[in-house]
Amino acid sequence: MSNIASADTHSLDHHDGHGHHHESFWTKYVFSQDHKMIAKQFLITGIIMAVFAMVLSILFRLQLAWPDKSFPILELFLGSKWAEGGRINPEFFLALVTIHGTIMVFFVLTAGLSGTFSNLLIPYQLGARDMASPFMNMLSYWFFFAACVVMISSFFVESGPASAGWTIYPPLSAVPKAISGSGLGMTLWLTSMVMFIISQVLGGTNYISTILNMRTKGMDLWKMPLTIWAFFLTAIVGLLSFPVLVSAVVLLIFDRSFGTSFYLSDLVIQGQILPNEGGSPILFQHLFWFLGHPEVYIVLMPALGLTSEVISTNSRKPIFGYHAMVYSLVGITVLSFIVWGHHMFVTGMNPFLGGVFMITTLIIAVPSAVKSFNYLATLWRGNIRFTPAMLFAIGMVSFFISGGLTGLYVGNSALDINLHDTYFVVAHFHLVMGSASIFGMLCGVYHWYPKMFGRMMDEKLGYLHFWLTFVGAYFVFFPMHFMGIDGVPRRYYAFTEFPFMEKWVSVNIFITWSAIIAGLGQLAFLWNFFTSMRFGKVAPQNPWGSNTLEWTTPVKHIHGNWPGEIPTVYRWPYDYSKPGHDEDFIPQTVPFSETMSSNLPHDFEGNPEAERIQREWELANKPLPEKETE
């Protein structure tokens, strides 16, 4: 008896009237446990980190384009230690590429992308009041925030930030004396990354658990939007691969700070023989890439999910091959775990093993191609509305194809001997993973901005932003393929000093100018993003004519998302332009009984009772002209 009573009081204080919770500034904006606010926190932190990492890339592009020129302004801002005489110094150059890669891959495209949209859309699109554990969700953001602070703080230490590349291969990263970046900067990098992983695991478990346990009535797995499928599989990949990186990093920390020899052997530094013996740096590469490869799908899959939704909505057509889209995501998820060796073809790997990894890698082309064709088939003869979000979604498809094709080359163990660590690889992953994912993210921002902030973004600025970024990205990364084929190695400070690479100076200048212009193009976005919060047109409840549940919530955010009962779901999310219906979309909350004129036999999933009712209705409402022709 006491059992029941206590349960009741518990639920009463828990849900005491949605919407009028007493919230202070701190609980509402800072330590918020509301998924919508946490999503915004992730997004804005992600945007700040993206701008930071972009500025880093412009800095090292300046060095690559004009290796002999001095820019006094750099000395003014960076100080004489890192930019003496207005030229980026070589050690700082390595730090720049390292931190640029780290921030973009982990902080922007993993946390900024998954963190924002999983948090925003999982409860919204599934019809849940919030995440399974809002507290864990809050922790997830604050671990991420702390990781960001620690990562950026490494720019303010004497020896500079980590410089061993974003893959932090030992022994370079493991021996503090090796380069100045392997000192305190590397320690901060590792600390930051451990906090980042905690954040991802906390967030990821929440995403999976919410998706499996907290769907509203009627929302079975095959009625979920593709966004949710993508977030779900992304979170599974993250949950299985991030802990492996923890292990790799822990062993690295022991090697660095305690003198163990997991990764170290036979090293001589500045004439001194190091005591570490018997370790294997290749072991680190195995552990790192067991995370590292799934990580690129963690980055890409949310973008695939977001664009599927946006392309279907704005083509006013059902997504082509919904089941195939899901199964291809599942295929990518499974395959992502058995391809890591393709990063290590040139480490002296057994050629037979290399062959195995090559085959598994090339098989990924199958689900990827399924997705590409399905995107194109969805667009085909659609009633396309070119909103900024739609343009970014189409841009994502473009990068996914053009970047994916070169994957066939770098994934080939024989060709990779030539291409490994050249600009060809840089071009490949910046298109297929970098540009494609950031376009997916921007597509999501433009599309769901009205849901997040209750106002619309400016379309004209959106178009300007799209074209500058789209053309800019191709101008930056496309020429790098040719440099790579010519053998230009990545991460070199001044490769044009070598006579055989001298001719690439002109291309470097072209790339740098393109990068600067594309970078300035982002100002259009930032201006649009921040001013529209205040001055944008007030958003209607369902601005894009979408079917999914988030557009049934009120424009003004309330705690618990829906006033009153959570809506029930009756149909899949892609009933766009269904023949026989008077509008070109039917939200998931509309039961079939209200759309008798457009129901199709397969809508009823073999339910004989529903089929009978539908047949009777059709007989009773048989159109007259047909009778006359009989």
Next chain:
Amino acid sequence: MIAMVQYTQNKEDLAQQKAKKFNLWLGMIGMFMMFAALSSGFIVYTAGGVDKGIKTLLPHAFIYSTLLIILSSVTMQLAYIAAKKTQFARQKLLLVATLILGFGFFAIQVYAWGVLSSRGVVFVNNNASQSFIYVFTGMHLAHILAGIIVLVRALVGRISGVNQVSNVFRMDLAALFWHFLGILWIYIYVFLLLNQ
């Protein structure tokens, strides 16, 4: 009407509890992946040469710590059953017993490190297979600490008299996690035994 609203809200609460428990399962999968990574790292490293490998017998202390942690799982399960039957004094007693056994396990593991290092099997070692013993046991102890925090939280909840639904739920999660830590240790121990 009010009863109806309460009914649906209770259902939402139950769904949330179920989801939180599921979170724990997922977390345990994550933790297991970490140890799986260490295991595969150990295998790859040890296969690297004939001079690699544990090259010593594991201390007998590990047998005692294994017995202790199995016993603590039993007391934990009994505490959970007591909580469900609202036998609160018994629940507290058994929780405290579990905690003591947990600390005992911790102490024996640290003692075992002493035994190993007195044999010259130290952490900072050019045969990293031996360093791996410390990494496995040390990482497991870090998780034991987390488990102890979870147990203390369940105990504090009982003492401060949270409602019975929360009490049973906390105990449920704590028991699940504690059993996981026991099974994890047995996995590690068997793995090391097979490779000694």
